[in-house]
Amino acid sequence: MTLSLYNTLTRQKQRFEPLQPGRVSLYCCGVTVYDYCHLGHARSYIVWDTLRRYLLWLGYQVRYVQNFTDIDDKILRRSRQEGTTMQAIADRYTQAYFEDMARLNILEADDYPRATHTLDGIQRLIAELEDKGFAYAANGDVYFSVRHFKDYGKLSGRKLDDLKAGASGRVGGEEESLKQDPFDFALWKAAKPEEPAWESPWGPGRPGWHIECSAMVRDRLGDSIDIHVGGADLVFPHHENEIAQSEAVTGHPLARYWLHNGMVNVGGEKMSKSLGNFTTIRQLLDQGGVAPMVLRLFVLQAHYRKPVDFTEEALQACQNGWETLQEGLRFGEHWGDRLGWTQPPTTDSELCDRFRAAMDDDLNTPAALAVLFELAKELRRQQNLLVHEGYLDGDAQQLHQHWVTLVQLAGVLGLEAEPEVAETSALNETAIEDWIAKRQAARQAKDFAEADRIRHYLADLGITLIDQAGGVTRWSRS
Numbered sequence: 001m002t003l004s005l006y007n008t009l010t011r012q013k014q015r016f017e018p019l020q021p022g023r024v025s026l027y028c029c030g031v032t033v034y035d036y037c038h039l040g041h042a043r044s045y046i047v048w049d050t051l052r053r054y055l056l057w058l059g060y061q062v063r064y065v066q067n068f069t070d071i072d073d074k075i076l077r078r079s080r081q082e083g084t085t086m087q088a089i090a091d092r093y094t095q096a097y098f099e100d101m102a103r104l105n106i107l108e109a110d111d112y113p114r115a116t117h118t119l120d121g122i123q124r125l126i127a128e129l130e131d132k133g134f135a136y137a138a139n140g141d142v143y144f145s146v147r148h149f150k151d152y153g154k155l156s157g158r159k160l161d162d163l164k165a166g167a168s169g170r171v172g173g174e175e176e177s178l179k180q181d182p183f184d185f186a187l188w189k190a191a192k193p194e195e196p197a198w199e200s201p202w203g204p205g206r207p208g209w210h211i212e213c214s215a216m217v218r219d220r221l222g223d224s225i226d227i228h229v230g231g232a233d234l235v236f237p238h239h240e241n242e243i244a245q246s247e248a249v250t251g252h253p254l255a256r257y258w259l260h261n262g263m264v265n266v267g268g269e270k271m272s273k274s275l276g277n278f279t280t281i282r283q284l285l286d287q288g289g290v291a292p293m294v295l296r297l298f299v300l301q302a303h304y305r306k307p308v309d310f311t312e313e314a315l316q317a318c319q320n321g322w323e324t325l326q327e328g329l330r331f332g333e334h335w336g337d338r339l340g341w342t343q344p345p346t347t348d349s350e351l352c353d354r355f356r357a358a359m360d361d362d363l364n365t366p367a368a369l370a371v372l373f374e375l376a377k378e379l380r381r382q383q384n385l386l387v388h389e390g391y392l393d394g395d396a397q398q399l400h401q402h403w404v405t406l407v408q409l410a411g412v413l414g415l416e417a418e419p420e421v422a423e424t425s426a427l428n429e430t431a432i433e434d435w436i437a438k439r440q441a442a443r444q445a446k447d448f449a450e451a452d453r454i455r456h457y458l459a460d461l462g463i464t465l466i467d468q469a470g471g472v473t474r475w476s477r478s
Contacts, residue, residue, distance in 0.1 A: 140190025156236035210241035228255035328376030
């Protein structure tokens with residue numbers, strides 16, 4: 001079996017072959033830190049976290065770098081609105097990013113370069129572009145001359161003649177009049193009154209958006225890397241401009257493989273603040289009551305390159321699916337000792353091969369999840385037999401193998417069971433009533449297996465349920 005990935009640059013699936021055998025250099029475009037992360041960020045970073053986890057599972061040594069854009073007009077606007085500094089805004093939302101990602105079980109990158117920490121590398125790259133005739137200064141600004149880079153458009157497939165002037169970067173107004181060509185984009189922006197600025201050979205100012213990532217890739221990973229990832233909205237202009245800047249200087253491919261995840265829609269419409277369907281991760285988890293692993297499962301149940309529609313129905317389906325998976329993941333903790341699991345744990349090679357075949361096919365997580373659900377459903381069936389009949393209808397050691405396989409493969413996808421309450425005292429009356437309400441809902445939905453699971457879970461914690469006439473349930477502590 002061989003991993004194949006869809007390369008945006010070549011517009012086809014390609015066998016993955018890293019620059020150095022056994023090692024992978026991976027760069028992910030990070031957030032502009034001016035606000036809380038939203039559902040689109042959740043999808044992107046869950047997807048690339050899964051790619052990284054899978055490469056590690058295959059045995060590669062992976063160096064994963066993800067940047068923070070901490071110089072930007074949006075950050076400056078937010079700082080003016082709140083009467084504080086750009087750095088204070090950037091620091092606040094950088095910390096919020098780490099909090100949100102940790103809740104989604106996203107591994108931290110090996111390195112998090114920031115634009116403000118890479119200014120020497122940014123200026124060095126701009127100077128090299130200027131020396132090679134790809135950049136020119138104009139009244140304190142510096143621009144990239146797009147028409148001088150003959151391969152411009154090779155990633156997005158766009159041709160300059162079909163482009164709209166000014167579409168190649170976050171510039172406008174006075175900056176447009178300084179360009180030699182309307183398609184050129186800013187590498188360095190001259191200082192404006194009351195804005196942060198840094199000294200440079202072209203005068204005080206700050207870097208443009210695109211040059212930051214080119215410099216950070218080069219600074220942390222070198223001239224050429226294995227994989228560059230990001231959202232589909234970054235193909236043009238951001239990644240197209242990264243390629244132009246980097247390759248104009250080095251003469252080498254910036255990345256061998258370019259991967260892009262699809263966008264998130266909400267109820268069939270593009271997610272945006274103007275439509276009122278904009279949702280942050282913390283709003284969804286804290287106010288919406290969505291469990292982090294349910295959100296992660298929602299992302300993984302669709303192929304990463306396809307658009308995904310966020311709806312209440314889809315979320316409920318993932319909630320039900322996660323309950324099944326979590327029940328399977330907890331099986332060994334509940335039943336392992338009782339079933340006499342003493343042999344060293346091993347995995348089922350046939351099931352692992354099926355999982356790998358799915359993931360090798362351009363990270364086909366829906367097919368990989370099917371393997372997990374097959375295992376989880378069998379573990380739940382055996383648990384129901386144990387609860388209601390007191391016996392298994394299969395081999396206990398094979399069941400051990402299936403459970404170990406489920407835990408390992410779920411871990412590759414970043415899916416981990418939530419910690420269970422270990423002591424009765426940790427369950428207050430409100431928590432007990434919540435569990436009773438969940439059980440009642442399960443009974444009404446005729447999901448009697450789930451209702452029984454909740455009863456037995458509470459019983460293990462010393463909580464006895466007494467069902468009475470009229471659908472009322474009392475409880476007592478033993």
